[in-house]
Amino acid sequence: MLAHRATAFFFTSRHRPLSIPLRSPISRYSAHSPAGPSTDLKKSIFEEARLLRQQEKSIPWYQLAAKHHLSIDVVQGIFSQAEADAQRRQQQSALVTRAAEEHFDSALGQCDWEAVSRELGIPLIECLDLYDASTSTIQSRSLIETNGGWSTLDMERLKRFIATNYADNSAVDWRLAGVLMNVDSLECQRVGLGIFNGPINEVAYRRISEFREAKLGWKEIHQHFQQYPDKASVANRYRGHKLRLQGKTHDVLSAPWTDAERDLVNDLIRRHLRSTTKLELLGIIQRELPARPLSDIRIFYAVYVYGLKLKRLSKGQMVRLQELVAEYDEDWDRIGEALGILPSRARHNWVEFGGDVVDYSALTADEARHLQLLTDAGARPKEAARLLGIRPYRIRGRRIVTAKATAPRQKDDTPFRSFWAAADEETLLKMANEPTANITAKWEHISKTLGRTITICKTRARILRRSRMLERALDDNKSLVTSEVKRQLGLGGAADWSQVSQETGLSIRECLELGQHDDGKARWHYDPDTSSQAMIGRMTSFIKEHYPAPTPVNYRAVSNFMWIVMEDCIQIHEMAQCKFTWTEANVERAAALRAQGLTYKEVARRLAPVLSEANVFAALRRHSLPKQVREPVAAHELEEISRLVDEYAGKHSVVDIATKIRKQLKVGGRHSIYSTINLRIAAHPHYQAKVRDIDYSDLANRIAKGQTTVSLAAKELDVPYRLLVDRMRGLDSRLYSPKWTDEEIRKLIDLVRSCDSQPSHSYISKVIGTKSSMQCRTKVAYLRLKGVLPPAKKKQSKIND
Structure with missing residues (x-):
């Protein structure tokens, strides 16, 4: 096959x-050992590995190694150390929990945590953190349920704990505070922040009644109910509870609305909404439904009218809305009357969708980038879409969909357009940066010039300034590194990347990745007569240190390190991996x-x-060989192939089944028969079940460490090579982002256009460095389909690239 x-x-x-020759001069490079992983990084790796272990059969170390640019051995060492620390913590947690049970005062309902801290020699806040409530016999309480409220002593203890361990209330770990007070953390947080506003319960009512019989004032009573802000809050809640018990007031329990009631209210609202005020309309409905509480009518009215104001217009109504806005400007009363809808509904649809009725495409790459900035900053997708002037239904949840069309839409006659052309952005930045005394008038002028609201123009300008600033910062770093490299080369020597790092303030690897100067780099051609292992060893050691498998290799950095043209570096590395x-x-x-x-x-x-x-x-x-014409497989041959595959599956090695069947059928070298046999073998239930049971994470870890290959694993596991390759491709896709940036697309197009023959997607993937070969293949096919790239040339032979 x-x-x-x-x-x-x-x-x-x-x-x-x-054995590869050393034929070009090599620049000097100081030894560089990257700093060890930070504590936060170690914690992140441990949490990710633990989560992956719960989801999969084994931890995909190759995935974590590629994500954090570390070797698999380092990641496994971090996880092992974290597991050992977790075991020690678990032992300490058992000691603290046992000591807390010994120092628990059942009369007070609290534990003497100061005594626990002194006994174990552990700080108080660490003892609270180590305490395990799930294994303790101490039952958590609720001061509000058991005592009716928090007393002054309880509040003072909580405030003293916060003042001792935290700078302010915003930094408090309320879980630990709840452990200290032996109450639920949510109750502790609400009381500590003063946001508790619930009614009093029966326990509190009885206690307050006893205090009132004892002639205590509300100020003294409030000392026992510190969860409320003042004495008036306690008094009002007590009086309200007393009235409910006496039957002088009651809570209204709303009955479900019947269909007849709904139809009646809907009809009344439609008939009287425009001619009467809200209060008059509520009175009309209440007279028609005297048994229905006024609170129910108010809620029904609010929900129904809200739907009338915000209900989406149809496509035909939106077209008519555009015409009316062009005729009446923004006179929403006249527009609503012409459309037969509420003026507020017409205004909402115009503001929400900008009059754009034909744009059902996905987001452009530029819109997606700006939208991502807003959503990453915490904005909701619908709000971000409104600020950018794009259609909200083009965003699915928090997932940003890139453009399906390559040409911008021409909608210059639309007052509030959603598409931002490059010329509009340049005009916006130029006008926004112009100094003026009247800022308000300036933005009004910008809004009228560009045909967009002031809010959208301001937001777009802020996003553009931010993105331009980041692009300039990256370009400045590239220019800084490149200038320093040119300066060193101008002195007659080679580039010293450790000195470049000191001059620019960037790390050595960043300098190697950012340097764009290629003049003077040596070319390399394989020559079997002069060979040396020194250069290949130097390159592989650099790649293993900075780009451990399966991290994608940045060949720009390798090219600068070796001072050899990047295309030749790719060839050297492929030969180092024994690939051709x-x-x-x-x-x-x-x-x-x-x-x-x-x-x-x-x-x-x-x-x-x-x-x-x-x-x-x-x-x-x-x-x-001349191109063979594929002969169709006859029906009787298909039946015989299926029968033989069923007979041999599981009894013979999978690599021998195809040969046995072909010899038995005596079909010679017919390619169509050979392909059909292999397809039937791959589709057989026996091998499908074996492939499903494989631990792919463990297999990927072994491949990443160089312990095996996909071909050897297929023979070892006795499964079809084709099935195993397809499954492993799915794992490789996790190492690369599925989103294509504008820079990656431009580089892909340039590489494909520079190739005289069919491009090698593996080579393109190595040059780009952030996309797999399958992603490059799919993107090239998509660009050819859209006409961005010319159609592929027909091959004259059966050689694949």
Whole structure:
């Protein structure tokens, strides 16, 4: 199967030693060991690993390593250390919980935490944090339920704890405060912040009654109910509770609305809403429904009228609304009367949707970037859409959908347009930055010029200034690093990246990634006569230190470190991994060498050290074979293939089944039969079940460590290679963001247009550095479909790139 579909050969280091020449000067580079992970990073890794362990069979260490730019061994070490710390904490928690039970006073309902702290030699706040309520026999109480309220002593203890351990109330950990007071943390927080406003209960009423019989004043009574802000609050709640007990007032329990009542009220509101005031209309409804409480009528009225004011107009009504606004400007009374709706509803639809009735596309890349800034800052999607002047239904939840169309919409005649063209943005920034004495008049002028509201213009200007500032900061860093590199090279030496880091104030890796100066970089071509292992060892050690697998390698940094052209660095690294890709240029070169009389072994040695003579022979044979016409598979052949697959599945090795079936059918080298056999094997329930039971996280960890490959794992697990590759691609997609930035798209288009033949998506992925080869392949196909890229050239051979 691989002989017909794949054109890249992958070998491990056990097959052939790699020897690559050192032919270009190498710049100096000071040894750099990155600082160890911070405490917050270690905690984050531990929490993520623990969560992943609960969700999957094994922890996907490859995913955590790529996310945090660390090696798998380092991440596993952090997790092991955190687990050991968690076990020690669990032991301390057991000691604190046992000591708390010994010092618990059942009469007071509280624990003497000061005594616990002295006994164990642990600070008080740490004891509260280590206490485990789930394993303790101490029952949490509610001072409001049991005593009717918080006394002055309780409040003083809570205030003393807050003043001792926290700067102010906003920084209090109310869980620990609840443990100290032996109450629920929510009750403790509400009382401590003074936001408790609930009514008194039976316990509080009885206690207050006893205090009143004892002739205590409300000031003294309030000392026992500190959850309320003042004595008047306690007195009013007591009197209200007393009236309810005497039957002089009662809580209205609303009966469900019947369909007849709903229809009647709806009809009354429609008939009288525009001709009467709200109070008069409520009176009319109450006279028609005397048994219905006024509170129910008020709620029904508010909900129904709210729907009338904010209900979405149809597409035809929105078109008519545009025409009326153009005719009557913003006279909402006349517009509402013409449309037969409430003026407030017409105004709401115009302000909410801006009169835009034809834009049902997704967001543009620029809109998505600005919207992401607002949602990351905490704005709700609908609010962010309104501020940016885009349609809210184009945003699904908090997920931002990028554009489906490449050409901007032309809506210059719309008073409040949603699309921001580049020219409009430049005009906005230019007008917003102009000094003027009357700021209000300036924004009114901008709003009229651009045809958008003042709020949208201000928000857009603020977002543009922020994004331009970030872009300038990145460009400044690139320019700073590049200028320093040019200065060093101008002195006649090589680039010292440690000195560049000191001059720019950036880390060495940041300098290597930002440096854009390529003049003077050496080219590299593989030459089998002069070979050296020094350069390949230097490159691989750098990549392992700064980009441990499976972190995507930044070949811009590798190019600056080696001072070799980036394209050649990619080729060197691929050979270091014992990989070789058969392109049309390689096939043509191999054919030319064969025409000179060289043997297959000599041709393989000239092309790459990872090739064998069998690889060259197979590639040239496929290239020279005429394109075969696929013969359809007959019905009886399909039945026989299915029967044989059922017979051999699970009894023979999966790599031998296809050969056995082909020999038994005596079909020779028909490619259609061979493909059908492999498809039937992959679809067999036996292998589908085996593939589902594989622990892919553990397999990915082993591959990332170099302990195995996908091909070897398929043989070891006895499953079809095709199925395993498809599942592993799904895991690889987690290492890359699914969103494409404008810079990534521009780089992708430039790379594809610069290729004379069909582009290598693996090569494009390495150059971009932030997208997988499958993502690049899908994006290229999408851009070809939209006409951004020209159609792919037809291949003259069966060589895949």
